[in-house]
Amino acid sequence: MEPSIPWQTVALTTTLLTLLTTLYLLRIRYLPHLRTIPGPFLSSILPLDRLRTVASGAAMSHHLHLHRTYGPLVRIGPHHISFSDASLIPLIYGISTKFWKSDWYRLFDIKTPGGPASTIFSERSEDVHRVSKRPIAGAYSMATLRELEPMCDDCSAIFMRKMEGFAEGGGAVDLGAWVHWYAFDVITSITFSNRVGFMEQETDVQGIISAIEGRLFYNSIVGQMPWLHDYLFGNSFVPWLTSFIPAVKALNSSRFIVEFAAQNLRRYQNKEFNTVELRDMLDRFKRFKDGEVVMSDDQLLTHAVSNIFAGADTTAISLRAIFYYLCRTPAAYKRLIAEIDEADAKGELSDPVTFTESQNLKYFQACIKEALRMHPAVGLLLERLVPAGGAQITTDLFLPSRTIIGMNPWVAARDAEVYGSDVETFRPERWLEADEKQLRLMERNFLAFGAGARTCLGKNISLLEMGKLVPLVLRRFEFEFVGVDGKGREWELWDYWFVRQTGVICKVRRREKRGL
Ligand code: HEM
Numbered sequence: 331m332e333p334s335i336p337w338q339t340v341a342l343t344t345t346l347l348t349l350l351t352t353l354y355l356l357r358i359r360y361l362p363h364l365r366t367i368p369g370p371f372l373s374s375i376l377p378l379d380r381l382r383t384v385a386s387g388a389a390m391s392h393h394l395h396l397h398r399t400y401g402p403l404v405r406i407g408p409h410h411i412s413f414s415d416a417s418l419i420p421l422i423y424g425i426s427t428k429f430w431k432s433d434w435y436r437l438f439d440i441k442t443p444g445g446p447a448s449t450i451f452s453e454r455s456e457d458v459h460r461v462s463k464r465p466i467a468g469a470y471s472m473a474t475l476r477e478l479e480p481m482c483d484d485c486s487a488i489f490m491r492k493m494e495g496f497a498e499g500g501g502a503v504d505l506g507a508w509v510h511w512y513a514f515d516v517i518t519s520i521t522f523s524n525r526v527g528f529m530e531q532e533t534d535v536q537g538i539i540s541a542i543e544g545r546l547f548y549n550s551i552v553g554q555m556p557w558l559h560d561y562l563f564g565n566s567f568v569p570w571l572t573s574f575i576p577a578v579k580a581l582n583s584s585r586f587i588v589e590f591a592a593q594n595l596r597r598y599q600n601k602e603f604n605t606v607e608l609r610d611m612l613d614r615f616k617r618f619k620d621g622e623v624v625m626s627d628d629q630l631l632t633h634a635v636s637n638i639f640a641g642a643d644t645t646a647i648s649l650r651a652i653f654y655y656l657c658r659t660p661a662a663y664k665r666l667i668a669e670i671d672e673a674d675a676k677g678e679l680s681d682p683v684t685f686t687e688s689q690n691l692k693y694f695q696a697c698i699k700e701a702l703r704m705h706p707a708v709g710l711l712l713e714r715l716v717p718a719g720g721a722q723i724t725t726d727l728f729l730p731s732r733t734i735i736g737m738n739p740w741v742a743a744r745d746a747e748v749y750g751s752d753v754e755t756f757r758p759e760r761w762l763e764a765d766e767k768q769l770r771l772m773e774r775n776f777l778a779f780g781a782g783a784r785t786c787l788g789k790n791i792s793l794l795e796m797g798k799l800v801p802l803v804l805r806r807f808e809f810e811f812v813g814v815d816g817k818g819r820e821w822e823l824w825d826y827w828f829v830r831q832t833g834v835i836c837k838v839r840r841r842e843k844r845g846l
Pocket residue numbers: 450451452463517636637640641642644645648706707708712713777778779780781783784785786787788789791792
């Protein structure tokens with residue numbers, strides 16, 4: 331007969347384990363300095379609440395709710411602080427900040443033929459980032475991008491042709507999908523001089539859009555506990571094992587995205603595209619200085635991947651927001667059309683509209699700004715790490731080193747003290763009415779493109795795309811939002827880093843009296 335364990339031993343062990351766990355959790359709850367920061371109790375002891383929030387796909391609403399409940403600083407994890415006080419933006423995100431990107435970004439590193447590598451977006455060390463950015467920054471400058479306007483115009487022409495077809499057919503169009511395809515065609519054109527043809531083929535070519543979606547879903551959730559990544563897709567065994575399960579494989583799409591960029595890069599290097607003549611972005615990344623190679627093929631690949639990963643979804647999301655809010659706000663739509671028509675009548679708009687012309691449309695520029703405020707493309711914390719030795723955050727608050735602190739652009743955008751009590755209303759006028767001081771505050775809170783040292787590198791590309799496409803389209807067509815049910819059903823939002831919208835279905839009609 332097996333000797334049985336006396337019940338006293340079982341009871342004692344259980345009590346001891348419970349006691350130790352409780353003590354451990356209390357120790358975390360009452361960590362020096364962090365203990366005074368309010369927040370949900372469970373969040374302060376376990377990372378599971380953060381995991382659940384992000385997995386729900388509605389983190390932006392949850393973060394807004396937390397700040398309304400607990401105030402400007404909320405403890406959203408044992409070592410995680412979310413802030414809503416915009417006066418902290420310069421300290422956390424400023425140009426010479428000591429707060430570097432957290433390990434959350436590690437999941438965006440990629441595998442190149444030469445081994446694992448960070449991208450300009452995922453690099454954590456500001457020192458490394460500064461060196462990597464130097465040879466490529468010029469390619470993202472507005473002066474450079476203006477030279478790429480013709481590539482943008484080619485894509486706009488296809489977009490217009492397609493809309494013409496829909497207007498003739500009289501049916502509804504998934505405008506959300508079309509601006510996505512448009513943004514992908516532009517980014518592949520200006521990066522590799524190779525328009526992949528999403529609009530012509532009317533589909534997600536090679537499944538790249540779904541691949542990015544899958545990877546963002548994985549990164550957003552697993553990134554809440556980045557060490558988990560090493561036991562999941564961060565090693566080579568699990569990806570191999572899950573390659574037999576299609577639903578799981580779809581989440582490990584990083585390799586696929588890199589291969590998409592690598593394929594284009596190979597064709598580019600084999601001079602299959604007319605890249606040098608067109609002077610696309612790859613051609614402008616300075617690979618040589620004084621005859622010396624300053625950028626390897628692998629580095630070039632990381633920059634191409636960055637453009638694909640960061641450059642199309644964001645612009646598509648912002649274009650959807652512009653069209654959606656205009657359709658939902660008839661007064662703003664009407665005022666914008668009046669501005670476009672007036673400029674048109676004065677001969678101030680060419681066909682296609684140039685970037686410079688679009689910048690002179692002041693109300694339109696306010697519409698872009700307001701749409702991006704109402705709907706920032708990124709909806710999770712822009713996480714940063716408190717530097718070694720800790721940091722004095724406010725007069726009353728010191729944070730120990732390696733605490734993670736960040737702000738969600740959605741929280742910054744809905745600060746009623748900065749934008750007024752009507753923060754939930756799409757009102758482009760607020761950008762035109764504000765005095766200089768107020769405008770400075772509004773700009774400081776505007777995190778749609780991030781801020782400071784790690785501000786969006788592709789901001790000019792997207793401003794160029796949006797600036798040129800929207801007036802061109804609205805001059806010739808009118809849109810009515812009908813939603814997926816044809817009766818105006820609201821769009822749906824999914825926050826997995828990018829806050830993607832679905833259900834942007836519109837009826838498109840050719841505008842009366844337009845001879846264009
Ligand atoms: C409306 C469109 C866009 C929005 C709203 C947007 C938003 C952002 C935000 C919020 C960040 C900062 C992320 C952080 O701090 O964690 C960022 C960074 C970045 N974005 Fe964009 N982006 C847009 C378009 C683009 C485009 C078109 C490209 C490239 C072609 C691009 C490339 C990048 C890169 C490379 C970074 C990392 C910059 C760095 O760390 O130095 N973005 N973007």
